[in-house]
Amino acid sequence: MNTRAASGLERGDRRFGLMLTAPGLAVLFLVIIFPLLFALITSFFDYTLINPNHDTFVGLDNYQEVLDEEYILTSLWVTLKFVLASVMIEFAIGFSVALALNSVTRFKNFYYLILLAPLLINPVVVGLLWRMILHTELGIANYAISLMNIDPVNWLGNANAAFWTVVMVDIWHQFSFMAILLLAGLASLPREPYEAARVDGASSFSCFIHITLPLMRPVIIVALLLRFVFAIKTFDIVFIMTKGGPGTATDIISYFIYRAAFFGLDIGRASAMSIALLLIVLALTIYLYRYMTSLR
């Protein structure tokens, strides 16, 4: 075998590959790395919308200001609760639905359509829709439960209820993403292990525990991580439905940052918050990924 020729060929391949990816990488740089760097730099400057320039370097002042914000810890806590609640429940529902659909053979497309419908709706529309449904006095939700002789619920006016209402709406809107992803994973599983297990007399339950779950692990990790990252960025539903209220019950961090930028006009402070959040999310993601891949 001629190694020289092989390496020449390899080099050619590599150059060709680089040529193919260069435009993509350039775009990636422009739309991801550049804004990220811009935010990082801006977070060290007194950059406001009134005076948008990088004239005044303030070091870590913006970060100090963020720590001094009166309700920032509440907001982080609300965000954490929201992410955990919505992602976990979405996973439970999504996995059950995926398992159910995986064994269905008739009307599969019909079920897919129903399942995907909420996901196709713009989140702003979802928020407005549910605000109407949940109107305490005129909404259909309270009317429906009054027919069952249940007292009307103050969906968005009571702090505790409002939090779970927002979680519920988010689940309604997003769980099908989880279901579809897991369903794709289930469909790609090999048939042989199941047949072998059946021959050995394993029950459906033990098939699920000992075959489905281990084989599905990579898909589950990806689905959970993706939803986890998306859930932290939730904005529209809160913005439309509650504006972070009542009180601070649904004041998730993305809306907090939005307020600093577009109501407080302070892009420097908002950038500092975004960068800090990015670091937290990155650390959490790495930790979660390691933790989940280490599970045996």
Added chain:
Amino acid sequence: MKRLLAVIISIIFLSSPVKAETIRLLMETVPDTKYIQELLPEFEKQTGIKVEMEVISYNDMHAKLIPQLLSAKGSYDGIVVDFYWVGEFIKAGWLMPLDDLVQRDKFNTSVYVPKLTDLVGKVDGVQYMLPFYNYSMAVIYRKDLLEDPKEQAAFKAKYGIDLKVPTDWDEYWKQVEFFTRDTDNDGKKDLYGTVIQGQRGDCVSMQWANFLYGMGGRFQDKDWNPTINSDAGIKAMEAYREAVVKFSPPGSESFCFDEAANVMAQGKAYSLQTFNIMFAGFDDPESSKVVGKVGITSNPGGGLNGGWGWAIPNSSQNKEAVWKFYQWVESYEIAKKRALLGGAPTQTRIFTDPDVIAKRPYYPILGEILAGSQDFPVFTYTTELVEKMGLEFNLAATGEKEPKAALDAANAAYRKLLIKDGKISE
């Protein structure tokens, strides 16, 4: 491939300048925008200038405007400015002074109601905007209930005063209490004295201002010292909380003006403090069950003064054409046509025009509401103040915070922003 390229290039060339003059405006989805759209063909026929309006909801406007205002060449030739934003936009230097154009074309700015010129017209003597429409807040009430002899007798027996259109806060509040009731005796309230719009942020801040004015309170004294937590403020907040608990539908801590108005339109409330522009909707059979049964009057002590102004951003690429459009849209003829369609006037001569009054007999009352309205703080950080106050007011409305504690916090937040803006010193 070549053919495709040719097509693309020709599309690019065809879509750029050569065609007739076009101006682009960013507008809000409100009735007054709709009325102008109905009249636009007249303008286009007269001048040959095409007007493109991008109409979006209020929630998205501020965030959408800023990048356009910041850039040297914005994509909007003309914009409308909410009074909230005036301090900020002027401070940032985004708006073009109109004085030269006004003088050159002898545009008469004295036709505007002075309250609105102060709010969305002139800043420190410079004309930056032309008042577009006003949304000062008022009390909308059920005329049929107020004029019912049985109700009048029962009210007199209970309170010892006549049941009539309220002129002071105590009188109004007695009516709110009086009409909150369970009409079909099923153990649940089904008629509410008022409807609170208590959602955190803008909604609660705007409505609570009417309570504050009703108690004779103000947001600041004449030297800009904040006075939100004055005795009047605390009384106003106690009344607000009382309304949430007793006189308004459950859940109103999370309502904004649209949800509150729906309760009124369904005939489930006696009164509502809301924007005067909402009034026409209650007489529309498509959206209301109380057609012909509602009246409008001033908030006792004055309601919140609100309005929008037409402005030309410095980043506008077509200033002359936009100015032509503003002159047209604010001319007597067109302002009158807008009012006849239901628009909220800003010019004194429209409020008193016989044709307008013949079609809309309540317009003189709207004029009085505007004249008696009170100003909300306008300075560089109004939008941030609204958010900070709105959180504290909402905490008090839901009972999570005591009125005094919430107002102290709101006052402190206001003071901090005023110091940041250089209005007061530490």
